[in-house]
Amino acid sequence: MDILILGGTRFVGRHIVEAFVAAGHRVTVLTRGQTDAELPAGVERLTGDRDEGPAGLAALGARRWDACVDVSGYQPRQVRASTHALRDRVGQYVFVSTVSVYAEPGREVVRETDPLLPPCPDEAAPVTGDTYGPLKVACEALVEAAFPGAATILRPQIVAGPExxxxxxxxxxxxxxxxxxxxxxxxxxxxxxxxxxxIDARDLARLTVRLTGARRPGIFNVAGPxxxxxxxxxxxxxxxxxxxxxxxxxxxxxxxxxxxxxxxxxxxxxxxxAVDAAAALAAGLVLTxxxxxxxxxxxxxxxxxxxxxxxxxxxxxxxxxxxxxxxxxxxxxxx
Known part of the structure; x- marks a missing residue:
């Protein structure tokens, strides 16, 4: 497959890039060019900044990809720009969200069907401890609206591992x-x-590859033991x-x-x-x-x-x- 990854040079994104390459896929990353990370040979690098709106995505041209994996979408204005630009040019949109979207984080056990926080009304609100979850809620809604039946939402637990x-x-x-x-x-x-x-970042990365290859839509908590x-x-x-x-x-x-x-x-x-990852495990999540x-x-x-x-x-x-x-x-x- 031809995969576009928004982000991809730091920690979670880097592991996702490496997992797609290891699985034999062709990978293009779009980043702001601020991190000089060593990526696997053959990874195409494009430079752009979604904070600049459509102009910040000019490097994508009119190209098409089988799927887009969004690792760096934190604010609705960013996700709005990419989903609008790619709506008719990718077959699947995979969005890396967070378990911080849940409205009742004190309940045990946390499941995908639990209520979410109200979405943040300010698309340009800075990312803080208070706004992080509400901003991701708003981003998830944009992805699901732009890609009905072709949106995959990943809600990882605290991510661990090298990098x-x-x-x-x-x-x-x-x-x-x-x-x-x-x-x-x-x-x-x-x-x-x-x-x-x-959750080990490498396990999250391999699950991302599996769900993308299967074109599997849905919402998945991703958590380890x-x-x-x-x-x-x-x-x-x-x-x-x-x-x-x-x-x-x-x-x-x-x-x-x-x-x-x-x-x-x-x-x-x-x-x-106490996050339930049963859906992800059933979909192929393997835990380190x-x-x-x-x-x-x-x-x-x-x-x-x-x-x-x-x-x-x-x-x-x-x-x-x-x-x-x-x-x-x-x-x-x-x-």
Whole structure:
């Protein structure tokens, strides 16, 4: 197939490009040209910016593709420009959205039929924590309206794996590795019974190829295995963990948001760690072992030059504050 990918040089988009090439398809990427990524040989690069409207898509000319995969559509004005330009020139439009579109993220389990947030009324609203979900809701509606019966909406969980420049999923494998080198214990929020759930970017990419090849329309949550935090840190090899309740952390000025990936069960966002991916699994999603995802991400990070989101100094400061307060967290053994 001839595939057009909007985006494709960073993290999720890059993995999607590589998966299509590995499957033998011809790939064209349209980007703003701001990331000088090494892509597989034979990938055609076009430069354009949907923020400029139709003029920003001039590089597409009058060409046709079998499918378009939109990895970089965050604002309705961007998606409006591309869906209008490609409506009669691609057979399928695959849009990478997010589980953040759901209106009731605290419910367990989150399914595709759950209610969505109201769409953002401002097409040019900046992408923030508050607008991200509503903007994606508006983008999804544009795609489905422009491509009835030929729209594929992917709603991935937090995405993990090599090339993850966000560092969210990298922190814990790195921290466990430092613990293995003698830097112990690992400070972790909760009591080990909350949950963590991510999706390997490569699994998302391979599913994208499968659904595109099958011309499969529909909406798909894309999520990996749901693990307790005790099991998660155990598979990373963190032998000694110091657990601290949310209340204790907040008492020493350390909010749970300082700990990457952590969303307390029962909180307003807790359901986002309980995402049902049954439809995607039935459609061919194959999941990588979380231990493999962690190991591969850690191996990639060694040459990435990324700083940890929670620095060793900050972790030590929080531990010291907990101990000084006389509420040193318990250290139950991992299963």
């Amino acid at each position: 993850d420049y966000t560092r969210r999923t990298l922190y814990w494998p790195e921290r466990a590795a430092r613990a293995g080198a003698g830097e112990t214990p690992v400070l972790a929020p909760g009591d080990g019974q909350d949950f963590v759930q991510v 749901r693990l307790s935090w005790a099991d998660f840190l155990g598979l990373l090899g963190a032998a000694e963990v110091r657990w601290a309740s949310v209340a204790d952390l907040e008492a020493v000025g350390a909010g749970p948001q300082e700990f990457p990936l952590f969303i307390p069960r029962g909180s307003a966002q807790g359901g986002l760690m 072992d979380p231990a493999v995802t962690a190991a591969d991400t850690l191996a990639w990070s060694r040459n990435a030059g990324l700083l940890p989101l929670l620095t060793p100094a900050r972790e030590a400061e929080v531990l010291a504050a907990l101990e000084a307060r006389g509420q040193e967290p318990e250290a139950p053994g991992l299963p």
